Amino acid sequence: MEITSLTLHETRDLLKSKQISAREVVEALCQRIEKIDPKIHGYLSYDPEKAFADAAKVDVNLPLAGVPVAIKDVINVAGHPCGCASKILEGYVAPYDATVISRLKHAGAIPFGRTNMDEFAMGSSTENSAFGPSRNPWDTERIPGGSSGGSAAVVAADEAFAALGSDTGGSIRQPAALCGCVGLKPTYGRVSRFGLVAFASSLDQIGPLTKDVEDAALLMNVIAGADPADSTCLDEPAADHTAELGKGVKGMRLGLPKEYFIEGLDTQVEQRVREAVHHLEKLGAKVVDISLPHTQHALSTYYLIAPAEASANLARFDGVRYGFRASEINGLLEHYGKTREEGFGAEVKRRIILGTYALSSGYYDAFYLKAQKVRTLIRRDFSDAFAQVDAIVCPTSPTPAFKLGERTADPLSMYLADIFTLAANMAGICGVSIPCGFATSEGKQLPVGLQILGKPLAEGTILRVAHAYEQSTEWHRAKPKL
Amino acid sequence: MSSTKFDVQYVAELARISLTPEEINTFQSQLGHVLEHVEKLNQLDLANVEPTAHSFPIYNVFREDREQPSLPHDLALSNAPRQAHGLFIVTKVVE
Numbered sequence: 001m002e003i004t005s006l007t008l009h010e011t012r013d014l015l016k017s018k019q020i021s022a023r024e025v026v027e028a029l030c031q032r033i034e035k036i037d038p039k040i041h042g043y044l045s046y047d048p049e050k051a052f053a054d055a056a057k058v059d060v061n062l063p064l065a066g067v068p069v070a071i072k073d074v075i076n077v078a079g080h081p082c083g084c085a086s087k088i089l090e091g092y093v094a095p096y097d098a099t100v101i102s103r104l105k106h107a108g109a110i111p112f113g114r115t116n117m118d119e120f121a122m123g124s125s126t127e128n129s130a131f132g133p134s135r136n137p138w139d140t141e142r143i144p145g146g147s148s149g150g151s152a153a154v155v156a157a158d159e160a161f162a163a164l165g166s167d168t169g170g171s172i173r174q175p176a177a178l179c180g181c182v183g184l185k186p187t188y189g190r191v192s193r194f195g196l197v198a199f200a201s202s203l204d205q206i207g208p209l210t211k212d213v214e215d216a217a218l219l220m221n222v223i224a225g226a227d228p229a230d231s232t233c234l235d236e237p238a239a240d241h242t243a244e245l246g247k248g249v250k251g252m253r254l255g256l257p258k259e260y261f262i263e264g265l266d267t268q269v270e271q272r273v274r275e276a277v278h279h280l281e282k283l284g285a286k287v288v289d290i291s292l293p294h295t296q297h298a299l300s301t302y303y304l305i306a307p308a309e310a311s312a313n314l315a316r317f318d319g320v321r322y323g324f325r326a327s328e329i330n331g332l333l334e335h336y337g338k339t340r341e342e343g344f345g346a347e348v349k350r351r352i353i354l355g356t357y358a359l360s361s362g363y364y365d366a367f368y369l370k371a372q373k374v375r376t377l378i379r380r381d382f383s384d385a386f387a388q389v390d391a392i393v394c395p396t397s398p399t400p401a402f403k404l405g406e407r408t409a410d411p412l413s414m415y416l417a418d419i420f421t422l423a424a425n426m427a428g429i430c431g432v433s434i435p436c437g438f439a440t441s442e443g444k445q446l447p448v449g450l451q452i453l454g455k456p457l458a459e460g461t462i463l464r465v466a467h468a469y470e471q472s473t474e475w476h477r478a479k480p481k482l
Numbered sequence: 483m484s485s486t487k488f489d490v491q492y493v494a495e496l497a498r499i500s501l502t503p504e505e506i507n508t509f510q511s512q513l514g515h516v517l518e519h520v521e522k523l524n525q526l527d528l529a530n531v532e533p534t535a536h537s538f539p540i541y542n543v544f545r546e547d548r549e550q551p552s553l554p555h556d557l558a559l560s561n562a563p564r565q566a567h568g569l570f571i572v573t574k575v576v577e
Contacts, residue, residue: 095557188537202536231543232536300520311497318498320572322561335573337500346508349499353490354513356497370523372533377526379534411512412519428537456538 003028008162008215015066022055022066033159041134042154046113054110062108070160072151073114076195077101085129086119088317088324088343098195100223107222116150119345121199123147124417128347137480139444142401145175151209152179162210168203170421173433177396177449180435183209184216187456188428189234192227200309203425212476213467217241244464250284255389259295266399268439272448273395276436292381297374298423304358304371311355375426382427386455396433396449430454434466435475
């Protein structure tokens with residue numbers, strides 16, 4: 001048995017029954033990474049010594065005792081680097097734990113390594129990482145998606161049992177779809193953002209990337225819940241996200257939004273998603289056609305709101321309190337200008353400039369305020385839809401994984417990769433992507449993701465649908481040949 | 483909502499980011515395309531629509547006014563590019 005091919009819950013069970021030790025788990029993981037990661041570059045760094053030290057202290061009675069969980073380089077783990085795959089934070093060592101990390105530790109899990117990402121979570125391919133892109137385990141000539149591409153790639157390549165990512169416009173669900181794993185974006189406010197480096201504060205959420213649906217539910221049980229350190233965190237009682245697994249979809253109403261089956265949707269992706277929806281129908285769900293009429297405006301709205309918030313959030317990188325500071329500077333303005341010129345990559349600069357423009361005097365009403373009003377319409381679309389259906393089913397990404405370099409010259413074409421995911425962030429609702437088959441391109445099998453969207457705090461419902469589909473198909477067991 | 487007045491160099495100065503002449507050219511054209519795309523929002527009638535800043539606005543989140551441990555001084559300074567005597571060194575603001 002290859003330990004690293006196990007899911008989180010399988011590993012936990014073996015640890016609990018003392019069939020393997022936490023040290024053996026960490027050892028197997030490090031060996032796998034050493035062998036595989038040169039091809040994938042899913043990790044920016046990992047520290048075997050720290051992981052062994054953590055493994056030695058594990059209390060097997062805890063719910064996730066001894067299981068390493070890979071962490072996206074945007075979440076603070078005390079004593080570990082936290083660089084957001086950016087030059088401006090090179091060498092930064094986190095002085096404290098994010099709330100999700102203290103909760104993982106409290107549950108006995110071992111926060112492990114730093115997974116690669118697009119710089120400051122801005123991107124859909126990990127090609128914006130200052131330290132080189134990650135590669136898709138199903139075809140290493142292709143991107144793993146992004147921005148949590150490293151997290152998705154290491155889960156898919158069995159270089160992690162599970163991972164945490166962050167999702168501002170699709171950054172968990174889109175890479176999960178392209179790499180063939182499960183990725184959940186919780187309801188806005190379900191999971192504390194304390195210790196998550198902020199990109200767009202009204203959209204960001206931390207969530208799990210896993211090998212199966214049960215693992216996503218188990219991780220949500222640990223990381224979700226109110227937090228006094230994050231005032232936007234919803235004061236909702238902790239839910240058992242595994243409670244609805246196994247209940248099936250009989251009698252559930254699932255909405256199929258016509259605006260998600262448009263020109264630009266890859267024909268193989270469309271086929272796989274329609275087959276998956278048909279499969280859910282056979283399992284007893286009732287599928288109804290619905291409309292989310294403002295879908296076509298989601299992209300424009302998102303690319304005003306997210307950069308506007310980012311331009312304010314990233315003002316903190318000024319070369320004074322932490323991070324990179326340019327040398328040989330003359331005066332304060334040059335200090336800021338050069339530090340940020342040399343520290344930030346192209347996409348981060350583009351978004352800060354776009355956001356600054358959208359917020360600037362004379363343009364605020366025309367851009368930012370207008371986008372906020374369209375955001376209201378997008379939210380309303382979803383609340384109207386959820387009055388008729390229990391969940392919405394649609395593609396996660398319009399295409400399978402594309403090739404490295406294919407979209408880097410044209411930012412707009414890169415932004416289109418998130419066209420089916422970003423509306424959920426603006427509405428604050430939850431969504432999960434699960435594997436639903438493969439597209440074939442140039443002789444390679446490329447995973448396709450089915451997205452299931454749910455109303456606020458309905459993580460249990462979408463996980464129930466996801467679980468019913470997963471447990472009656474075999475897609476989640478498929479492994480890339482590496 | 484016209485993007486013709488969009489001057490990348492001026493906005494970059496507002497954002498305190500220096501740019502090379504090549505970057506100015508590239509960004510001007512790339513962001514010009516993005517702004518053209520965004521202009522589609524003009525098709526919508528938004529006269530009676532309230533803006534949404536936040537999906538679930540929560541107001542007045544208070545906690546008990548109790549003393550709590552804060553980040554230790556040395557840890558707060560541990561990532562500073564320049565520091566001395568327990569303080570951050572900043573670039574001179576006034577000549």
